[in-house]
Amino acid sequence: MTRFGRHVCHALLLMALTACNSRTERATSSNGAAQAQATGSTATAAVATATTATAASASAVRANELGLIPVLEYHQIAPKEDRWVRTPAHFRADLERLYKDGYYLTSLHEIVSNRISTPAGKTPYALTFDDATEGQFRYLPGTPPKIDPNCAVGILEAFAKAHPDGGKNGTFFVLPESLFGQPPYAKAKLEWLVKNGYEIGNHTISHDGLSQLADAKVDKEIGGAVALIHTLIPNYAVRTLAYPYGLVPKNLTLVSKYHEAAFLVGSEPTVSPLSKNWKPLLIPRIQGIDSEFTRHFPFLTKNPAWRYVSDGDPLHFSVPDQLPNGMAGLAPKYVNDPAVIRYGSKSGDKS
Numbered sequence: 546m547t548r549f550g551r552h553v554c555h556a557l558l559l560m561a562l563t564a565c566n567s568r569t570e571r572a573t574s575s576n577g578a579a580q581a582q583a584t585g586s587t588a589t590a591a592v593a594t595a596t597t598a599t600a601a602s603a604s605a606v607r608a609n610e611l612g613l614i615p616v617l618e619y620h621q622i623a624p625k626e627d628r629w630v631r632t633p634a635h636f637r638a639d640l641e642r643l644y645k646d647g648y649y650l651t652s653l654h655e656i657v658s659n660r661i662s663t664p665a666g667k668t669p670y671a672l673t674f675d676d677a678t679e680g681q682f683r684y685l686p687g688t689p690p691k692i693d694p695n696c697a698v699g700i701l702e703a704f705a706k707a708h709p710d711g712g713k714n715g716t717f718f719v720l721p722e723s724l725f726g727q728p729p730y731a732k733a734k735l736e737w738l739v740k741n742g743y744e745i746g747n748h749t750i751s752h753d754g755l756s757q758l759a760d761a762k763v764d765k766e767i768g769g770a771v772a773l774i775h776t777l778i779p780n781y782a783v784r785t786l787a788y789p790y791g792l793v794p795k796n797l798t799l800v801s802k803y804h805e806a807a808f809l810v811g812s813e814p815t816v817s818p819l820s821k822n823w824k825p826l827l828i829p830r831i832q833g834i835d836s837e838f839t840r841h842f843p844f845l846t847k848n849p850a851w852r853y854v855s856d857g858d859p860l861h862f863s864v865p866d867q868l869p870n871g872m873a874g875l876a877p878k879y880v881n882d883p884a885v886i887r888y889g890s891k892s893g894d895k896s
């Protein structure tokens with residue numbers, strides 16, 4: 546949440562690599578297989594290989610793709626726990642706890658594009674990191690430099706290695722003039738993240754509250770940040786934005802002009818992209834702190850019918866006939882969509 550100093554490294558800004566250019570251009574393709582190849586995303590690769598769900602297979606895992614999805618939000622990963630700080634040990638424990646409770650680490654892109662390839666029976670969740678602080682991605686000195694095993698990226702890499710069935714992803718909402726605290730590595734870090742299947746999102750140039758700014762200034766903060774990111778990773782599809790302080794601009798067309806989806810600071814799991822309550826420019830998140838974990842996850846553990854449970858098929862959407870009381874139904878565009886699979890007593894499924 547802190548406003549960071551500006552560390553523009555002009556020499557690095559001028560050194561846009563053409564190799565990255567071709568990779569990110571292909572990453573904008575809507576073809577799942579091509580995208581997986583381009584970005585190295587194992588999650589997206591599953592789009593091409595997933596099996597087709599049926600009412601029987603959906604029923605067997607109690608799939609509910611109208612359920613809630615946790616999108617977690619972290620700021621600093623550092624040794625002393627504080628309001629905006631998670632320790633490496635606690636961050637590791639968060640990942641382990643979610644893994645043991647049937648959650649699968651997926652990408653924001655899969656969620657916002659409603660192409661969730663989480664394995665059948667698992668609940669997708671996403672990790673987001675705001676402000677591009679050094680503890681999120683730190684290189685230790687050496688030749689070549691090594692990723693600090695106690696920064697978020699180091700912890701995520703170790704987690705993925707230990708749990709190949711737990712998913713792997715993370716979106717970094719960056720301040721492009723203050724990238725992860727080590728200016729000489731700014732470009733290399735963004736390239737590494739994209740190459741290794743992580744996502745880069747926008748957090749504006751100046752980290753000002755967008756709700757108080759005139760339209761022209763909002764446009765400059767959002768569009769200008771995309772342009773700065775492109776000086777380092779040309780043509781990368783910056784699909785998402787996190788509003789600084791969660792403050793939303795008055796004119797949301799200035800957000801949709803650049804992004805597919807945008808995220809608030811708080812304060813609950815998001816509804817499914819299938820839901821009639823889905824608002825892609827106002828997606829809530831859960832802060833990665835003890836009080837928020839305590840507030841939301843016990844409910845989702847005790848009430849599994851409220852969780853998004855995947856059918857394992859990103860191209861079909863499985864929904865039980867009986868939804869929990871209070872859960873919003875399908876958005877109008879999905880009501881008669883043949884990709885929706887219904888199961889349960891009303892659909893003649895006795896299982």
Ligand SMILES: [Zn+2]
Pocket residue numbers: 546547675676748752789790
């Ligand atoms: Zn922030």
